[in-house]
Amino acid sequence: MSKMHVKMNVNGAEVEGLAEPRTLLIHFLREQLSLTGPHIGCETSHCGACTVDLNGKSVKSCTVFVAQSNGAEVTTIEGIANADGTLHALQEAFREHHGLQCGFCTPGMITRAYRLLQENPNPSEEEIRYGISGNLCRCTGYQNIVKAIRAAADELNATREAAQ
């Protein structure tokens, strides 16, 4: 089957490439754009390791055809850090609160938490747990992940207030 010309904005940069329409977005990101932050865990839309931000929504990029995301805006974990290269508050909080052990789920966790905090800047513990229910972690028992997201919310809110 012939390849199609694909264009999208990834982490703020316009990118293009040739791909078969059936190519899954995760494969396009990892293999053609060398963005290996988003991971392939289950490849069945259960684990959330491949989570990226697509047009302002968290999606599992193993369950999106590259053809569907033609023309879209995509943010991966590689695009989460601050413009000056320092870590995003979520990344800092995951480090500070031991929100990871093996780290495999972490790019998906942080990318998902990024969107969660955009929609709900002050989530309760219950809202955080519900909000990350599409992301599985087999190491931490989630305790420190939830703490990290809560701490990042406080940090981001404090920064926002200071700026006003």
Add this chain to the structure above:
Amino acid sequence: MIPGSFEYHRPESVDGAIALLNEHGDEARLLAGGHSLIPMMKLRMAVPSHIVDLQAIDSLHGISEDGGELVIGALTTQHEVLISDLLARKCPIIPEAAALIADPQVRYCGTIGGNVANGDPGNDMPAIMQALGARFRAVGPNGSRDIAARDYYEAAYFTELEENEVLTQIRIPTPAAGHGAAYEKQKRKIGDYATAAAAVILTVESGRCTSASIALTNVASTPLYAEAAAGALVGTDLGADAVDTAVRLAEEITEPTSDGRGPADFRTHVAGIMVRRAIARAQKNAG
């Protein structure tokens, strides 16, 4: 886990989508959120050679009220349903059920049209729509027709929708103000399909049930509209005898399979419990 090859189409109108379906027949499949179809394609249980992506058809999006009906565009996502003020006020059982579907990432993509259209007996919205008396608007080459949710499902993945039709809208008679509704879903873990689930909608006046409808999820190859069970509640004060009768009549129509969610008789038993809990909560919500 690589799907078969296909040619990709992104029409900008319903007519454009229908033209593609007409041209390619059973080699074409419609793609909405893709969270049922893409997993099926990865398993090669579906191998369409043409994919007709509906995302660019603006008229398929949105939630509104039209006369006495709530109208939900087929491409409205479960996330949009979940945060809809209109549905929260007029028909809260729909957002309540959406919150129990899968997980946030899936709800951002998965659409209500796809959920009702594809005939997966595990999906939650079909039973809700049967309980609400919804109709599905199907548009094809010869114009549009409405199919009652209660008549739409033939068997697992077999529905009344023709190969060259697009399900464009879900039209729900706005439930009476003060109605009580509840959806009770037993599942093994968050995001799972139901072991069994029940939707109950009631109106109650001066302590007496004046109307009732009940429908069941994932305890047969189609959703089940439990007409006799609901009938056992109407005219009663929803006391223990009436509820016991309704539960028994609902259990009688179930035909679950034994699978990872439990043996068949267990799932029938769970369906009865879900009906009992949903009646109690719907009664509490009424008024």
